[in-house]
Amino acid sequence: MATKQAVSMKLNGKVADVVVEPRELxxxxxxxxxxxxxxxxxxxxxxxxACTVDLxxxxxxxxxxxxxxxxxxxxxxxxxxxxxxxxxxLQECFSExxxxxxxxxxxxxxxxxxxxxxxxxxxxxxxxxxxxAGNLCRCTGYQNIVKAVQFAAKxxxxxxx
Amino acid sequence: xxxxxxxxxxxxxxPDALGLLKKHGDEAKLLAGGHSLLPxxxxxxxxxxxxxxxxxxxxLRGIREDGGTIRIGAMTSENDLIWSALLQxxxxxxxxxxxxxxxxxxxxRGTIGGDICHGDPANDHPALMLALGASFVLRSSAGERVVPxxxxxxxxxxxxxxxxxxxxxxxxxxxxxxxxxxxxxxxxKVGDFATAAAAVTLTMKGETVSQVAIALTNVGPTPLKARAxxxxxxxxxxxxxxxxxxxxxxxxxxxxxxxQRGSTEYKTAMAGEMTQRALRxxxxxxxx
Numbered sequence: 001m002a003t004k005q006a007v008s009m010k011l012n013g014k015v016a017d018v019v020v021e022p023r024e025l026x027x028x029x030x031x032x033x034x035x036x037x038x039x040x041x042x043x044x045x046x047x048x049x050a051c052t053v054d055l056x057x058x059x060x061x062x063x064x065x066x067x068x069x070x071x072x073x074x075x076x077x078x079x080x081x082x083x084x085x086x087x088x089x090l091q092e093c094f095s096e097x098x099x100x101x102x103x104x105x106x107x108x109x110x111x112x113x114x115x116x117x118x119x120x121x122x123x124x125x126x127x128x129x130x131x132x133a134g135n136l137c138r139c140t141g142y143q144n145i146v147k148a149v150q151f152a153a154k155x156x157x158x159x160x161x
Numbered sequence: 162x163x164x165x166x167x168x169x170x171x172x173x174x175x176p177d178a179l180g181l182l183k184k185h186g187d188e189a190k191l192l193a194g195g196h197s198l199l200p201x202x203x204x205x206x207x208x209x210x211x212x213x214x215x216x217x218x219x220x221l222r223g224i225r226e227d228g229g230t231i232r233i234g235a236m237t238s239e240n241d242l243i244w245s246a247l248l249q250x251x252x253x254x255x256x257x258x259x260x261x262x263x264x265x266x267x268x269x270r271g272t273i274g275g276d277i278c279h280g281d282p283a284n285d286h287p288a289l290m291l292a293l294g295a296s297f298v299l300r301s302s303a304g305e306r307v308v309p310x311x312x313x314x315x316x317x318x319x320x321x322x323x324x325x326x327x328x329x330x331x332x333x334x335x336x337x338x339x340x341x342x343x344x345x346x347x348x349x350k351v352g353d354f355a356t357a358a359a360a361v362t363l364t365m366k367g368e369t370v371s372q373v374a375i376a377l378t379n380v381g382p383t384p385l386k387a388r389a390x391x392x393x394x395x396x397x398x399x400x401x402x403x404x405x406x407x408x409x410x411x412x413x414x415x416x417x418x419x420x421q422r423g424s425t426e427y428k429t430a431m432a433g434e435m436t437q438r439a440l441r442x443x444x445x446x447x448x449x
Contacts, residue, residue: 023165112266133264134264
Protein backbone atom coordinates (compact mmCIF):
# COMPACT_ATOMS: atom_id res chain seq x y z
CA MET A 1 0.00 0.00 0.00
CA ALA A 2 1.48 3.27 -1.10
CA THR A 3 1.42 6.40 1.02
CA LYS A 4 -1.74 8.42 0.56
CA GLN A 5 -1.33 12.06 -0.31
CA ALA A 6 -3.45 15.12 0.40
CA VAL A 7 -4.35 17.03 -2.74
CA SER A 8 -5.96 20.43 -2.78
CA MET A 9 -7.41 21.75 -6.01
CA LYS A 10 -9.98 24.23 -7.16
CA LEU A 11 -12.92 22.43 -8.73
CA ASN A 12 -15.42 24.61 -10.58
CA GLY A 13 -14.30 27.60 -8.54
CA LYS A 14 -14.50 25.94 -5.13
CA VAL A 15 -11.72 24.47 -3.02
CA ALA A 16 -11.74 20.66 -3.09
CA ASP A 17 -9.50 18.69 -0.73
CA VAL A 18 -9.03 14.97 -1.10
CA VAL A 19 -6.72 12.29 0.22
CA VAL A 20 -5.79 9.74 -2.43
CA GLU A 21 -3.45 6.93 -3.25
CA PRO A 22 -0.95 8.09 -5.90
CA ARG A 23 -2.41 5.59 -8.36
CA GLU A 24 -5.88 7.13 -8.27
CA LEU A 25 -6.89 8.64 -11.61
CA UNK A 26 -8.46 12.09 -11.71
CA UNK A 27 -11.67 10.77 -13.29
CA UNK A 28 -12.23 8.47 -10.32
CA UNK A 29 -11.60 11.22 -7.78
CA UNK A 30 -14.00 13.51 -9.62
CA UNK A 31 -16.75 10.94 -9.96
CA UNK A 32 -16.40 8.93 -6.76
CA UNK A 33 -15.04 11.37 -4.19
CA UNK A 34 -16.19 14.78 -5.36
CA UNK A 35 -19.60 13.99 -6.82
CA UNK A 36 -18.89 15.44 -10.25
CA UNK A 37 -20.26 12.69 -12.44
CA UNK A 38 -20.54 14.87 -15.56
CA UNK A 39 -17.21 13.70 -17.00
CA UNK A 40 -17.86 10.14 -18.15
CA UNK A 41 -15.71 7.05 -18.35
CA UNK A 42 -15.88 5.83 -21.94
CA UNK A 43 -12.82 3.89 -22.98
CA UNK A 44 -10.44 4.39 -20.02
CA UNK A 45 -7.59 4.43 -22.53
CA UNK A 46 -7.40 8.15 -23.45
CA UNK A 47 -9.02 7.63 -26.83
CA UNK A 48 -12.66 8.66 -26.56
CA UNK A 49 -12.58 12.01 -24.77
CA ALA A 50 -15.74 11.42 -22.69
CA CYS A 51 -13.73 12.14 -19.52
CA THR A 52 -12.36 15.46 -20.82
CA VAL A 53 -12.00 18.18 -18.19
CA ASP A 54 -10.24 21.53 -18.27
CA LEU A 55 -7.08 21.42 -16.14
CA UNK A 56 -5.13 24.67 -15.70
CA UNK A 57 -6.29 25.95 -19.08
CA UNK A 58 -5.75 22.71 -20.97
CA UNK A 59 -8.26 20.13 -22.16
CA UNK A 60 -7.14 16.81 -20.71
CA UNK A 61 -8.43 13.27 -20.57
CA UNK A 62 -8.92 12.75 -16.85
CA UNK A 63 -8.54 8.97 -17.20
CA UNK A 64 -4.87 9.58 -17.99
CA UNK A 65 -4.01 12.06 -15.27
CA UNK A 66 -3.18 11.12 -11.68
CA UNK A 67 -5.04 13.08 -9.05
CA UNK A 68 -1.76 13.69 -7.22
CA UNK A 69 -0.59 15.59 -10.31
CA UNK A 70 -3.36 18.13 -9.70
CA UNK A 71 -2.04 19.69 -6.49
CA UNK A 72 -2.97 23.43 -6.59
CA UNK A 73 -4.62 22.99 -10.00
CA UNK A 74 -7.81 24.53 -11.30
CA UNK A 75 -10.24 22.01 -12.70
CA UNK A 76 -13.38 22.80 -14.67
CA UNK A 77 -15.96 20.12 -15.39
CA UNK A 78 -19.32 20.37 -17.14
CA UNK A 79 -20.88 21.04 -13.71
CA UNK A 80 -19.10 24.40 -13.68
CA UNK A 81 -20.65 25.73 -16.89
CA UNK A 82 -24.19 26.68 -15.83
CA UNK A 83 -24.25 29.81 -13.68
CA UNK A 84 -27.24 30.73 -11.46
CA UNK A 85 -29.64 28.53 -13.39
CA UNK A 86 -28.55 29.91 -16.77
CA UNK A 87 -26.96 27.52 -19.22
CA UNK A 88 -23.60 28.38 -20.77
CA UNK A 89 -23.81 29.45 -24.41
CA LEU A 90 -22.18 26.18 -25.47
CA GLN A 91 -24.80 24.16 -23.59
CA GLU A 92 -27.58 26.22 -25.18
CA CYS A 93 -26.12 25.76 -28.65
CA PHE A 94 -25.62 22.00 -28.30
CA SER A 95 -29.28 21.81 -27.28
CA GLU A 96 -30.57 24.11 -30.03
CA UNK A 97 -28.49 22.58 -32.80
CA UNK A 98 -29.14 18.97 -31.74
CA UNK A 99 -25.45 18.47 -31.04
CA UNK A 100 -26.23 15.34 -29.05
CA UNK A 101 -28.34 12.25 -29.11
CA UNK A 102 -27.52 9.89 -26.26
CA UNK A 103 -25.50 12.55 -24.48
CA UNK A 104 -22.68 10.33 -23.28
CA UNK A 105 -19.93 12.27 -25.05
CA UNK A 106 -21.53 15.68 -24.50
CA UNK A 107 -19.83 16.80 -21.25
CA UNK A 108 -16.45 16.06 -22.83
CA UNK A 109 -17.44 17.68 -26.12
CA UNK A 110 -18.61 20.90 -24.45
CA UNK A 111 -15.62 21.08 -22.13
CA UNK A 112 -13.26 20.63 -25.07
CA UNK A 113 -15.18 23.14 -27.23
CA UNK A 114 -14.91 25.65 -24.37
CA UNK A 115 -11.10 25.59 -24.45
CA UNK A 116 -11.06 25.55 -28.27
CA UNK A 117 -13.13 28.75 -28.40
CA UNK A 118 -10.96 30.39 -25.74
CA UNK A 119 -7.92 29.76 -27.93
CA UNK A 120 -9.61 30.42 -31.26
CA UNK A 121 -12.85 32.42 -30.91
CA UNK A 122 -13.65 32.27 -34.62
CA UNK A 123 -12.71 28.82 -35.91
CA UNK A 124 -13.42 27.54 -39.40
CA UNK A 125 -15.26 24.25 -39.80
CA UNK A 126 -11.97 22.56 -40.64
CA UNK A 127 -10.34 23.98 -37.50
CA UNK A 128 -13.25 22.81 -35.36
CA UNK A 129 -12.93 19.28 -36.77
CA UNK A 130 -9.15 19.23 -36.27
CA UNK A 131 -9.17 20.64 -32.74
CA UNK A 132 -12.17 18.56 -31.60
CA ALA A 133 -10.69 15.32 -32.95
CA GLY A 134 -9.95 13.95 -29.47
CA ASN A 135 -13.65 13.51 -28.70
CA LEU A 136 -15.58 10.63 -30.20
CA CYS A 137 -19.34 10.59 -30.73
CA ARG A 138 -21.06 7.42 -31.88
CA CYS A 139 -24.52 8.95 -32.50
CA THR A 140 -24.49 12.24 -34.34
CA GLY A 141 -22.01 11.85 -37.17
CA TYR A 142 -20.48 15.12 -35.84
CA GLN A 143 -22.35 17.45 -38.22
CA ASN A 144 -24.50 18.99 -35.53
CA ILE A 145 -21.67 19.09 -33.04
CA VAL A 146 -19.64 21.19 -35.46
CA LYS A 147 -22.70 23.38 -36.06
CA ALA A 148 -23.25 23.81 -32.32
CA VAL A 149 -19.66 24.95 -31.83
CA GLN A 150 -19.97 27.35 -34.78
CA PHE A 151 -23.20 28.81 -33.36
CA ALA A 152 -21.64 29.15 -29.93
CA ALA A 153 -18.67 31.00 -31.43
CA LYS A 154 -21.04 33.45 -33.13
CA UNK A 155 -23.15 33.95 -30.00
CA UNK A 156 -20.10 34.49 -27.81
CA UNK A 157 -18.73 37.04 -30.30
CA UNK A 158 -22.02 38.97 -30.24
CA UNK A 159 -22.02 38.88 -26.45
CA UNK A 160 -18.47 40.20 -26.29
CA UNK A 161 -19.16 43.02 -28.77
CA UNK B 162 -7.72 -0.04 -15.36
CA UNK B 163 -5.90 1.17 -12.26
CA UNK B 164 -2.12 0.97 -11.91
CA UNK B 165 -0.45 -1.05 -9.19
CA UNK B 166 0.35 0.98 -6.07
CA UNK B 167 3.43 3.19 -6.23
CA UNK B 168 5.01 6.07 -4.37
CA UNK B 169 4.73 9.44 -6.11
CA UNK B 170 7.18 12.34 -6.04
CA UNK B 171 7.00 15.72 -7.74
CA UNK B 172 10.46 17.25 -7.33
CA UNK B 173 10.82 20.97 -8.08
CA UNK B 174 14.35 20.82 -9.48
CA UNK B 175 16.55 18.60 -11.64
CA PRO B 176 19.01 17.85 -8.78
CA ASP B 177 16.09 16.75 -6.57
CA ALA B 178 14.80 14.50 -9.36
CA LEU B 179 18.28 13.03 -9.90
CA GLY B 180 18.58 12.36 -6.16
CA LEU B 181 15.28 10.45 -6.16
CA LEU B 182 16.32 8.54 -9.28
CA LYS B 183 19.59 7.52 -7.66
CA LYS B 184 17.88 6.49 -4.44
CA HIS B 185 15.21 4.32 -6.05
CA GLY B 186 17.22 2.96 -8.97
CA ASP B 187 15.53 0.35 -11.13
CA GLU B 188 12.33 0.62 -9.09
CA ALA B 189 11.76 4.16 -10.33
CA LYS B 190 10.21 5.54 -13.52
CA LEU B 191 10.27 9.12 -14.71
CA LEU B 192 6.85 10.55 -15.53
CA ALA B 193 6.72 13.17 -18.29
CA GLY B 194 3.35 13.84 -19.93
CA GLY B 195 2.08 10.45 -18.86
CA HIS B 196 0.47 9.46 -22.14
CA SER B 197 2.76 6.49 -22.74
CA LEU B 198 3.71 5.50 -19.19
CA LEU B 199 0.29 5.79 -17.52
CA PRO B 200 -1.49 3.64 -20.15
CA UNK B 201 1.27 1.01 -19.73
CA UNK B 202 0.87 1.20 -15.95
CA UNK B 203 -2.91 0.87 -16.25
CA UNK B 204 -2.40 -2.27 -18.33
CA UNK B 205 0.22 -3.39 -15.77
CA UNK B 206 2.85 -3.71 -18.50
CA UNK B 207 4.83 -1.26 -16.38
CA UNK B 208 4.78 -1.61 -12.60
CA UNK B 209 7.23 0.90 -11.13
CA UNK B 210 7.39 1.14 -7.36
CA UNK B 211 8.30 4.81 -7.51
CA UNK B 212 7.10 7.43 -9.97
CA UNK B 213 9.08 10.65 -10.28
CA UNK B 214 6.96 13.31 -11.96
CA UNK B 215 9.02 15.90 -13.87
CA UNK B 216 5.97 18.12 -14.39
CA UNK B 217 6.85 20.67 -11.71
CA UNK B 218 10.36 21.39 -13.01
CA UNK B 219 9.82 24.57 -15.02
CA UNK B 220 13.40 24.73 -16.36
CA LEU B 221 12.66 21.59 -18.38
CA ARG B 222 10.18 23.54 -20.52
CA GLY B 223 10.65 26.10 -23.24
CA ILE B 224 12.00 26.68 -26.75
CA ARG B 225 14.80 29.08 -27.65
CA GLU B 226 17.47 29.56 -30.25
CA ASP B 227 21.08 29.95 -29.25
CA GLY B 228 23.82 30.45 -31.83
CA GLY B 229 22.41 28.32 -34.65
CA THR B 230 20.92 25.69 -32.34
CA ILE B 231 17.28 25.38 -31.37
CA ARG B 232 17.11 24.20 -27.76
CA ILE B 233 13.91 22.59 -26.59
CA GLY B 234 13.28 21.63 -22.96
CA ALA B 235 12.49 17.92 -22.77
CA MET B 236 9.19 18.59 -20.96
CA THR B 237 7.89 20.96 -23.65
CA SER B 238 4.44 19.78 -24.73
CA GLU B 239 3.42 18.91 -28.27
CA ASN B 240 0.93 21.75 -28.11
CA ASP B 241 3.70 24.21 -27.24
CA LEU B 242 5.72 22.94 -30.22
CA ILE B 243 2.73 23.53 -32.50
CA TRP B 244 2.22 27.13 -31.35
CA SER B 245 5.90 28.09 -31.16
CA ALA B 246 6.52 31.07 -33.46
CA LEU B 247 10.23 30.19 -33.45
CA LEU B 248 9.60 26.65 -34.70
CA GLN B 249 6.96 27.74 -37.21
CA UNK B 250 9.55 30.06 -38.74
CA UNK B 251 12.79 28.10 -38.37
CA UNK B 252 11.87 24.46 -37.97
CA UNK B 253 8.39 23.87 -39.44
CA UNK B 254 9.07 20.11 -39.65
CA UNK B 255 8.64 19.81 -35.88
CA UNK B 256 5.36 21.73 -36.04
CA UNK B 257 4.08 19.56 -38.89
CA UNK B 258 5.13 16.44 -37.00
CA UNK B 259 3.58 17.50 -33.70
CA UNK B 260 0.30 18.37 -35.41
CA UNK B 261 0.00 14.74 -36.54
CA UNK B 262 0.58 13.25 -33.09
CA UNK B 263 -2.49 11.80 -31.41
CA UNK B 264 -5.22 14.35 -30.59
CA UNK B 265 -5.54 17.80 -28.97
CA UNK B 266 -6.02 16.57 -25.40
CA UNK B 267 -3.03 14.27 -25.61
CA UNK B 268 -0.91 17.05 -27.14
CA UNK B 269 -1.51 19.34 -24.15
CA ARG B 270 0.11 16.70 -21.91
CA GLY B 271 2.45 14.71 -24.14
CA THR B 272 6.03 15.96 -24.26
CA ILE B 273 8.80 15.81 -26.85
CA GLY B 274 11.24 14.31 -24.35
CA GLY B 275 8.79 11.67 -23.21
CA ASP B 276 8.05 10.72 -26.80
CA ILE B 277 11.76 10.29 -27.50
CA CYS B 278 12.80 8.52 -24.28
CA HIS B 279 9.99 5.98 -24.44
CA GLY B 280 11.89 4.30 -27.27
CA ASP B 281 8.73 3.25 -29.08
CA PRO B 282 9.42 3.01 -32.85
CA ALA B 283 5.78 4.01 -33.40
CA ASN B 284 6.40 7.42 -31.82
CA ASP B 285 6.96 10.26 -34.25
CA HIS B 286 9.71 12.39 -32.72
CA PRO B 287 12.46 9.77 -33.05
CA ALA B 288 12.33 9.85 -36.87
CA LEU B 289 11.93 13.63 -36.84
CA MET B 290 15.06 13.85 -34.67
CA LEU B 291 17.02 11.66 -37.09
CA ALA B 292 15.92 13.77 -40.05
CA LEU B 293 16.91 16.97 -38.23
CA GLY B 294 20.29 15.69 -37.01
CA ALA B 295 19.28 16.46 -33.42
CA SER B 296 21.16 15.59 -30.24
CA PHE B 297 19.99 14.99 -26.69
CA VAL B 298 21.27 16.34 -23.40
CA LEU B 299 21.30 13.67 -20.71
CA ARG B 300 22.05 14.56 -17.11
CA SER B 301 22.91 12.31 -14.17
CA SER B 302 24.30 13.14 -10.75
CA ALA B 303 27.74 12.41 -12.29
CA GLY B 304 27.37 15.14 -14.92
CA GLU B 305 25.99 15.84 -18.34
CA ARG B 306 26.56 14.33 -21.77
CA VAL B 307 25.26 15.17 -25.21
CA VAL B 308 24.47 12.26 -27.52
CA PRO B 309 23.38 12.35 -31.16
CA UNK B 310 19.92 11.08 -32.09
CA UNK B 311 21.60 8.90 -34.71
CA UNK B 312 22.58 5.85 -32.66
CA UNK B 313 20.38 6.68 -29.64
CA UNK B 314 17.57 4.29 -30.59
CA UNK B 315 18.92 0.79 -30.11
CA UNK B 316 15.84 -1.43 -30.00
CA UNK B 317 12.17 -1.74 -29.15
CA UNK B 318 11.71 0.46 -26.04
CA UNK B 319 15.49 0.57 -25.70
CA UNK B 320 17.57 3.74 -25.98
CA UNK B 321 21.07 4.87 -25.08
CA UNK B 322 19.78 6.54 -21.93
CA UNK B 323 21.04 5.10 -18.63
CA UNK B 324 18.75 4.36 -15.68
CA UNK B 325 20.23 7.22 -13.63
CA UNK B 326 19.83 9.83 -16.37
CA UNK B 327 17.21 12.44 -17.18
CA UNK B 328 16.85 13.92 -20.65
CA UNK B 329 16.86 17.67 -20.08
CA UNK B 330 17.07 19.16 -23.55
CA UNK B 331 16.76 18.44 -27.25
CA UNK B 332 19.18 20.32 -29.50
CA UNK B 333 18.29 20.80 -33.14
CA UNK B 334 20.75 22.52 -35.48
CA UNK B 335 18.70 25.33 -37.01
CA UNK B 336 17.98 24.17 -40.57
CA UNK B 337 19.77 26.43 -43.08
CA UNK B 338 17.50 28.97 -44.82
CA UNK B 339 15.88 27.43 -47.87
CA UNK B 340 15.67 23.94 -46.34
CA UNK B 341 12.58 22.03 -47.42
CA UNK B 342 11.07 19.50 -45.06
CA UNK B 343 8.03 17.27 -44.70
CA UNK B 344 6.62 14.67 -42.35
CA UNK B 345 4.33 12.38 -44.30
CA UNK B 346 2.35 10.04 -42.05
CA UNK B 347 -0.23 7.44 -42.89
CA UNK B 348 -2.56 6.61 -40.02
CA UNK B 349 -5.89 4.86 -39.96
CA LYS B 350 -7.57 7.49 -37.82
CA VAL B 351 -6.92 10.36 -35.42
CA GLY B 352 -5.09 9.12 -32.36
CA ASP B 353 -3.59 6.06 -34.01
CA PHE B 354 0.11 5.45 -34.43
CA ALA B 355 1.58 5.57 -37.92
CA THR B 356 1.05 2.64 -40.26
CA ALA B 357 4.21 4.12 -41.75
CA ALA B 358 5.66 7.62 -41.89
CA ALA B 359 8.65 9.38 -43.40
CA ALA B 360 10.48 12.51 -42.27
CA VAL B 361 12.56 14.37 -44.84
CA THR B 362 14.77 17.45 -44.78
CA LEU B 363 16.61 18.57 -47.88
CA THR B 364 18.39 21.49 -49.46
CA MET B 365 18.64 22.11 -53.20
CA LYS B 366 21.37 23.68 -55.26
CA GLY B 367 19.59 24.70 -58.40
CA GLU B 368 17.80 21.58 -59.53
CA THR B 369 20.01 19.09 -57.69
CA VAL B 370 19.75 17.84 -54.12
CA SER B 371 22.71 19.01 -52.06
CA GLN B 372 21.77 17.66 -48.61
CA VAL B 373 19.06 15.19 -47.73
CA ALA B 374 18.02 13.23 -44.65
CA ILE B 375 15.30 10.58 -44.65
CA ALA B 376 14.00 8.78 -41.54
CA LEU B 377 11.15 6.31 -41.14
CA THR B 378 8.62 5.71 -38.35
CA ASN B 379 7.16 2.38 -37.24
CA VAL B 380 8.61 0.08 -39.86
CA GLY B 381 11.23 -1.63 -37.69
CA PRO B 382 12.22 -2.13 -34.05
CA THR B 383 13.65 1.41 -34.06
CA PRO B 384 13.17 4.49 -36.22
CA LEU B 385 15.26 3.96 -39.35
CA LYS B 386 17.62 6.32 -41.12
CA ALA B 387 17.44 5.53 -44.82
CA ARG B 388 21.12 6.09 -45.57
CA ALA B 389 21.29 4.34 -48.95
CA UNK B 390 18.28 6.33 -50.15
CA UNK B 391 19.95 9.55 -49.00
CA UNK B 392 23.22 8.66 -50.73
CA UNK B 393 21.38 7.83 -53.95
CA UNK B 394 19.72 11.26 -54.05
CA UNK B 395 22.63 13.51 -53.11
CA UNK B 396 23.84 15.48 -56.12
CA UNK B 397 20.92 14.30 -58.27
CA UNK B 398 17.81 16.09 -59.49
CA UNK B 399 14.46 15.25 -57.84
CA UNK B 400 13.04 13.42 -60.83
CA UNK B 401 10.29 10.81 -60.54
CA UNK B 402 12.87 8.15 -61.34
CA UNK B 403 15.29 9.25 -58.62
CA UNK B 404 12.50 9.64 -56.07
CA UNK B 405 11.19 6.16 -56.94
CA UNK B 406 14.65 4.71 -56.62
CA UNK B 407 15.16 6.37 -53.21
CA UNK B 408 11.81 5.01 -52.04
CA UNK B 409 12.79 1.49 -53.10
CA UNK B 410 16.06 1.81 -51.17
CA UNK B 411 14.14 3.06 -48.13
CA UNK B 412 11.75 0.09 -48.41
CA UNK B 413 14.68 -2.31 -48.50
CA UNK B 414 15.61 -1.51 -44.87
CA UNK B 415 12.04 -1.84 -43.55
CA UNK B 416 11.10 -4.80 -41.39
CA UNK B 417 7.73 -3.99 -39.86
CA UNK B 418 5.79 -6.52 -37.77
CA UNK B 419 2.37 -7.41 -39.16
CA UNK B 420 -0.51 -6.29 -36.94
CA GLN B 421 -3.98 -4.76 -37.19
CA ARG B 422 -2.49 -1.92 -39.25
CA GLY B 423 -1.43 -4.27 -42.02
CA SER B 424 0.95 -6.93 -43.24
CA THR B 425 4.71 -6.57 -43.51
CA GLU B 426 4.39 -6.10 -47.29
CA TYR B 427 1.67 -3.44 -47.00
CA LYS B 428 3.51 -1.44 -44.35
CA THR B 429 6.73 -1.61 -46.34
CA ALA B 430 4.93 -0.40 -49.46
CA MET B 431 3.39 2.44 -47.46
CA ALA B 432 6.82 3.42 -46.10
CA GLY B 433 7.91 3.75 -49.74
CA GLU B 434 4.85 5.82 -50.59
CA MET B 435 5.35 8.09 -47.55
CA THR B 436 9.01 8.52 -48.54
CA GLN B 437 8.00 9.57 -52.05
CA ARG B 438 5.38 12.01 -50.78
CA ALA B 439 7.73 13.52 -48.19
CA LEU B 440 10.49 13.92 -50.78
CA ARG B 441 8.17 15.59 -53.29
CA UNK B 442 6.68 17.95 -50.72
CA UNK B 443 10.04 18.79 -49.14
CA UNK B 444 11.40 19.39 -52.63
CA UNK B 445 8.56 21.78 -53.44
CA UNK B 446 9.18 23.66 -50.20
CA UNK B 447 12.95 23.98 -50.63
CA UNK B 448 14.27 27.21 -52.12
CA UNK B 449 16.22 26.86 -55.36
